Amino acid sequence: YLEAHIRSVHEGHPKPFLCRNCDKAFTRYEQLRSHMRNVHPAAVASNEASGELELICEQCNRRYSTKNALGEHLKRHAQQKPHICEHCGVAKVTRTELLTHLRIHNPDWEKFKCKQCPQLFRHKSAISRHVRVVHEGQRRFQCSHCHKRFGTHASQVRHERLHIASF
Template identity: 85%
Template sequence: ELCNRQYSTKNALGEHLKRHAQRKEHVCEHCGVAKVTRTELLTHLRTHNPTWERFKCEQCPQLFRHKSAISRHVRVVHEGQRRFQCGHCEKKFGTHASQVRHERLHTESTGSGEAAEEWPFACIHCQKPCVSRQTLELHLRRHRARKTHRKRREHSRESQEQEQEHDRDQEQGAREAQQDQLRKGEKLRQRDLSRESHRNEVTMQTSQRPNDCQQGQESYDPEPDPLEASQCKLEQEDALDPEWQHKIEQDAESQDSARLEGHF
């Protein structure tokens, strides 16, 4: 009554009507995916088993999780069958799911009030409705790409700012080191000039006043040698003694007489 599809049994028709009513009563305990029939749920549970057998297409190397998917793949890809036609245009599709996704595009373009019901997949970031789960995943990838690009741009800007700050610190450190070297050089030059000036002044004073102190620059008389002073004192005392003076004169006369006798 809803899509003009015909079934041979009431059970098959009942399951199909559940799809129209979106009655997904069978939920996967691993990922929370809901299915209309128990058979679909059992088929889905096989995907959680990593050792589950894969089915290979005989005409190409593609693998499938379900044997029914191989027949659908052969019919659509290799045989090119298009059994499902859009109710709004003449476009045909190989699967019913592709037809439904396409008809949702017509619903969105006409602005029908059924758009919210026929577009069950909505973006959690911007609430944009999507035709299918695959379309939603592509849309979410754009959000992640924008977020990644924004983070990279912010990181690049932060890295650039940090690099500029590092360069400024390096330049400031180089300037401070250069200024410190200049200050040290100026101190050494002033010290050398002061030493040279003091040395010249001391040399000049020493040449003019040899007995002047080089440190205190005060004049003083050198102390006499005690031995020389005592000898000088004895000589002075002997010169004043008359007996010693008479003895000296006699010695001198005897020496003169001896020289005269030796001459003759």
């Protein structure tokens, strides 16, 4: 009975959440988290402290730090483009990509164009930060726990929360 249940209910379902410690695959993120806590507790503590990525795409082995990021990535493999531009009908995989695309329909976004890439910005401070972090590689902000450096304060704060969560 159990084998029949497994075949009928579980086989054939995608298992995008891979354990990088033993390569076991899971259909849901919560299953992976439970597996990690029960089977690899030392790895969980180490991963959280270091900020390492723990979610792996089973189709291309790219690593992600959040369930949402992996989910958006999986849409690319499935060719899903649910975000449609109301101006020209172009379809995008993520809402962020659609928002970036919408800039071409709004002349205000033309105010500040990066000279090194196609990015457009509405404010001078935003393009300055972009150039400093992306093109010049400046990392002004440092983690007070492990001394890792970040380009923005928001990235530093997000990283430092991992240290606090591991205590």
